[in-house]
Amino acid sequence: MSATEVEAFDPRPTRASVALTVVPAVVAVVASAVTLPSAAAAFLGLVLLPIGVQRGSRLLHRLGAAGLFAGVLLAGAAGSPPITMLVGAGAAVVAWDAGEHGIGLGQQLGTAAAMSRAQFAHTGATAVVGVVVAAVGYGVFRVASAGQPTTAVVLLVFAALLFTFLLDR
């Protein structure tokens, strides 16, 4: 037995993590392609994010996610409609989350380990939560803008309570 036979630990994430990052990132880019600066920022994010995930580089991954988020914010500042904003922001969060999770798994378990089930479960949970939160948020937005301030105030109070509860934890 020689040292060459001892497989070196490879901390890079699996291909599944790259795929799970790229798909929502593309959605985020499409949703935030409203103006040239927002499209450019988001596209830069789309380029950097998978490279960061593929190499297991947290720095590149963060830069890529920052690009996506900047794209979403710029699109919002340029007057992108709320529904597109929610889709863009949700997709950006899912892309960032899948990449971060994949990099963490890669560092702890290595490329050789089987981990796709954990990845799909985690990213799926994030995506479902994103859809629910976006739906609730959009519902509240529609109700409030339709001129029913009582409902909006109730929901606002509820949100404030929830926020205090979370801050307390």
Place this chain on the structure above:
Amino acid sequence: MSFGSVPETDPVSQTAANESTEFEIEPGTVEDRQTRRWYGVTVFALLALGMGVLTRQPGLLLTSAFGIAFAGYGQLTSPPPVDLDVERTISDRTPEADDTVEVTVTVRNTSDRLMPDLRLLDGVPPKMTVAEGSPRHATALRPGGETTFSYSLRTRRGSHEFEPATVMTRDASGATERLGSVASPSAIDCEPTLPTRTVEFPLRSQTTRHTGRFPADAGGPGVEFYATREYQTGDPLSRVDWKRTARTGDLTTVQYRVERSVSVLLVVDARREAYSGPDPYAPTAVEAAIDAARHAYVSLTGEGHNVGITTLSPDDCWLAPGHGDDHRVQARELLATHPALSPSAPEDDTNIYAAVQRLKQRAPTDAQVVLFSPLTDDLVVDSAIRLDAHGHKTTVVTPDPTAHDTAGHQLASARRANRLADLRQRGLPVIDWDGRDAFDRVLARSKGGQA
């Protein structure tokens, strides 16, 4: 076991790096950690809020609310408890050395909560290496659900215990992770069998009382012609050289070379200094020494000698010279699993003078010594010389642990060569085994140079 294909690196590094896992937690206890991974999203939400206020864009404000809700999601969930059953199925619990065994691990979620992110690192015995697959696994498990993964280990001599599996569970958001470990005792006992092929092991010439197959430098009954001498009363008539009597009229007796058996003590150098190899993952010189001792034991007992085994080590290890089936089983077990010959280096220093003294007291006075040592220091050379001077004719078998890649390694190699030369100059036969050839072939080659 082969000692072959030795890559050239560190000659003195200890074997099989004692890599500890990143965290160590006793089974039954857990430790929670905040991953703080949602902080970035909170920052994004606050940025969106600020920009939304500045630009009066409802989309940005809505996005801000969305981001804050995600940050809250991270706080709401908590990681599931580490209630797991870990079961290992090992394809062969008593394998040969340098074999591969398949380990299949089944993990069952015995808690009543879903484990959305379960990461597990099986407690591979510290001295084993993973040959294929990965002992790490990540999955999601329903309550009562189970998962199976497998990997293969390359076996090393000795008995190996599995350590508790290290487990990490995360909640669905990944905001909190819980570390724990799950004990599941299982073991692999790797006791290499003794080789079946015997080789002619070169011993030093010697005269002792017992009949055996070793040609002694003395005349008497035997097979090979040794000398003739004048007839003495009492010599058997069959040994009178009648042809010579017919020619000269004198009675002479033919003497044959007497073959005697020898007591041989195999001494394995298992001090910390001997646990060296050309690189940290290569088998150490002690492994090679044990392999050589195994060959020597089989060959020497096969020739009718009484063979004992002892070590130079902090732990005492002694098998009195003997032969026969029982002795053979004892020798095999001792060479495979004795703590003094553990696959990892001992932590204590060895008092080599005391060890040699002990050896001299226990060994039969005329016993020969075969010392198996990589000769990594001068003390062991002194010991060999002292044993030899004390009447225990000593042969040294030395597996070469050195590498030649750096100046320091070359120096270590040169100093070892000097020690070899010193021993040879003092008349001790030295068999240098560089690990590239099988041991029997090295013996066959060294026979030519043997006195």
